[in-house]
Amino acid sequence: MSDAVNTETIPLNVNTEPVEVENDEHGVSRRELVMKGVIGGVCLAYTAAVGYPVYRYLNSPVEKAASVAAVKEVTLDGADTLPIGTAMVFKFGTHPALLIHHDDGSWVALDAVCTHLGCTVQYDKGQKKITCACHGGVFDAKTGKNIAGPPPKPLPVYAVKVEKGKVQVTRA
Ligand code: FES
Numbered sequence: 001m002s003d004a005v006n007t008e009t010i011p012l013n014v015n016t017e018p019v020e021v022e023n024d025e026h027g028v029s030r031r032e033l034v035m036k037g038v039i040g041g042v043c044l045a046y047t048a049a050v051g052y053p054v055y056r057y058l059n060s061p062v063e064k065a066a067s068v069a070a071v072k073e074v075t076l077d078g079a080d081t082l083p084i085g086t087a088m089v090f091k092f093g094t095h096p097a098l099l100i101h102h103d104d105g106s107w108v109a110l111d112a113v114c115t116h117l118g119c120t121v122q123y124d125k126g127q128k129k130i131t132c133a134c135h136g137g138v139f140d141a142k143t144g145k146n147i148a149g150p151p152p153k154p155l156p157v158y159a160v161k162v163e164k165g166k167v168q169v170t171r172a
Contacts, residue, residue, distance in 0.1 A: 079167035087123035109158040116151040
């Protein structure tokens with residue numbers, strides 16, 4: 001056994017030849033994987049570039065308004081028993097709406113989306129008015145007219161037909 005240190009110089013062999021890239025078990029090289037990733041990214045970016053405007057269009061206020069307008073009539077089963085002096089909330093298309101049975105026996109249905117910034121309004125049976133909690137908007141509970149606060153327009157009013165066992169609300 002020798003304590004001598006091996007001082008043999010090992011020549012550094014720099015290989016300047018192109019290196020063969022080993023394929024994985026599926027026969028795909030790293031270069032191919034990188035290229036597939038780049039192509040996939042470009043395709044994803046293209047899809048987003050084309051799809052986003054379409055998505056925006058379908059979610060535009062114009063399209064939403066069109067889908068709201070598409071619903072012409074709603075039947076509220078059992079709503080004919082709504083007590084006098086009270087109101088109920090129902091869905092008219094994608095909008096919340098109010099059905100009010102007034103003290104004088106009359107019925108009114110209105111869109112419940114505030115014409116200011118779109119909060120949902122409520123019927124205040126104490127004041128007998130429709131109020132918006134967001135910025136203090138107030139509407140007439142029979143006509144939907146904007147009577148106080150920032151709302152610039154009245155609430156749309158629907159036609160109401162009360163029958164035995166149901167109330168039909170129709171876009172006027
Ligand atoms: S959203 Fe109703 S008053 Fe502003």
